Amino acid sequence: MAVNLKQLAEILGLSQTTVSRALNGYPEVNAETRQRVLQAVRETGYRPNRAAQRLATGKAYSIGLVMPIAPGIDSDIHFGEFLAGLAEESVKHDFHFVINPSAPDDEEATFRRLAASGNVDAVFLAYMRANDPRIPMLKALSIPFVVHGRSIGGPRDYPFLDIDNTQAFYDATKLLLQLGHHRIGLINGPDYLAFSMRRKKGLTRALEEWGLGLDEELVHHSVMADEYGYRSMQHFLERPDPPTAVLCSSTVLALGAVRAINRAGLVIGSDISIIAHDDVLPMLKPENFSVPLTTTRSSLRAAGARIATRLIGGILGRDTYPEQELWRAELIVRASTGPAPGR
């Protein structure tokens, strides 16, 4: 059924060496010969045996994941979406996953074990915190890694892919300010996560440039679930001086926030404006909200796919990729933002 290298070489009247080299892009093979080989691969459907490659090269062709699981830890919808991106890309290159569930306080040991096992060539990291200890640790273990997000403080020379959270929420705030809003709330992710800090910073910076200060009372931090969006917004609305506009760190939070607004009988886009960050979750599209949401958009799945690409590229030795990427989130204006009331 499936041919192997030996048979393929025989068919071509070449040695295994040459065929192998032709396939792996080595220079010492005639261009014409290479074409013949490639053609034969197409015809026979030859697929190299991964187990044999692993053995011969010593590479694992797989990437390690440490899945945060514990009470209160965001085993959330966002993780699944990101994983889908990672998987989508990995499967193309026939890479496997080694998934290690681990409680946060056990993560260090988990990474150590993972690195020692030789089962993975590289690992992926997320949920960055300030001075995240995992970065120096992985460096010390000298196992390749890419982080999703960025730490704040600590070493700066490590590979990451992040979106420019500060910029995103700066842009969003700027829009609101231009619309005449002066009291702007923020329903943010957990306060110890780097992206939350940066989003808050974006808000602060824009306000300051406008000569305004941040009202800490209008900043809420929580796990990014619908429920908390609702509660936070409810609290905001109960204030004597509620914000006229609110930023949400996720469409999931916005979902709850919108509910609270509706319940209060207010109209989104005129009584109060909303901008949410949109991770492009397939099941929660901002354009399908009762009032389509203005968002800062950046696909989480695309980020997963990109990180997989980089991880795999690094392992295969073709790391022409930039080590650090900062994606800019797109500000998409829809109907949930309008002029500040009474202006």
Add this chain to the structure above:
Amino acid sequence: MAVNLKQLAEILGLSQTTVSRALNGYPEVNAETRQRVLQAVRETGYRPNRAAQRLATGKAYSIGLVMPIAPGIDSDIHFGEFLAGLAEESVKHDFHFVINPSAPDDEEATFRRLAASGNVDAVFLAYMRANDPRIPMLKALSIPFVVHGRSIGGPRDYPFLDIDNTQAFYDATKLLLQLGHHRIGLINGPDYLAFSMRRKKGLTRALEEWGLGLDEELVHHSVMADEYGYRSMQHFLERPDPPTAVLCSSTVLALGAVRAINRAGLVIGSDISIIAHDDVLPMLKPENFSVPLTTTRSSLRAAGARIATRLIGGILGRDTYPEQELWRAELIVRASTGPAPGR
């Protein structure tokens, strides 16, 4: 650093064959010799090289996952929890995952590709529907599999692990009936999923035994998210004849339902009783609800771990496990259930 089989054999003054056999439990090796080998393994920390084993045995030592991704598909919190269980167990046995994201209408092709790739020894299946076409398909592909849940209709001879959903909701209903409730609502999962159907059946059966009929108006189906629990409960409460008790198919749904009840100013456990199915999600404990929830409990993570064990056991050829398991969910009475009002 790490020793290999050859070195280990040398240390012991045995042949590789004997050492290998000792480790893999073959009978033709002296008990004493085996002990010596095991001791040496402990001392040296020998771990067989998986790549070499893969190559020699032709086994992949990995299991395939088809991750359902698409608009509206439950890339939900429950999936992550189940995955954690799978991973927890797999990592112990040094098994890898091949995760294939796939839209539902593309699943067949995905499975086919997965089976043909030789990258996995077995696959796992969930989100069962009535007459689920994937079961005959996987049988035809003759790739080992275990399903989480059970189909309804279609072939019956396939390996599964399910909880007795009918029984669980039968038990729950029974309790409510004994407490004097006659109008019982159900906030269920998606109507096309087998577990939803069975839970509804459990409710129906208990009602009928009590001489009551099911009021279809009191049954809602939806994706299992907080939001929908809220809406469904709200609808129930707006009726002229609201139910005095409601079953929820998930604590996530119950979360929303409870909110709706609180909002209506009703008291849980006296004005209205609630029983939810508890998948034992670490972030959503029924005992931590404002009024601790009565639940039917069965750990999703444990199910994941068990399925991994069976899958792996099957692959390693020690399948003394029962092919079909039906776990009984535990009915745990807490404060959210009380006598029917006015009784």
Add this chain to the structure above:
DNA sequence: AATTCCTCTCAAAGCGCTTTGGATATCCAC
């Protein structure tokens, strides 16, 4: 004492790939 039968062990042959260390042929300049 010769034969058979276990029990325990081993040497060696793969599994399918990569990679080292040549070979062979071609080409150029001198």
Add this chain to the structure above:
DNA sequence: GTGGATATCCAAAGCGCTTTGAGAGGAATT
């Protein structure tokens, strides 16, 4: 036309394990 590059290709040696087929030794049988 000879020495030395240069361009192509190959045979064979691993990678670390499992497994076949067989041998050595001792106990049991005749």
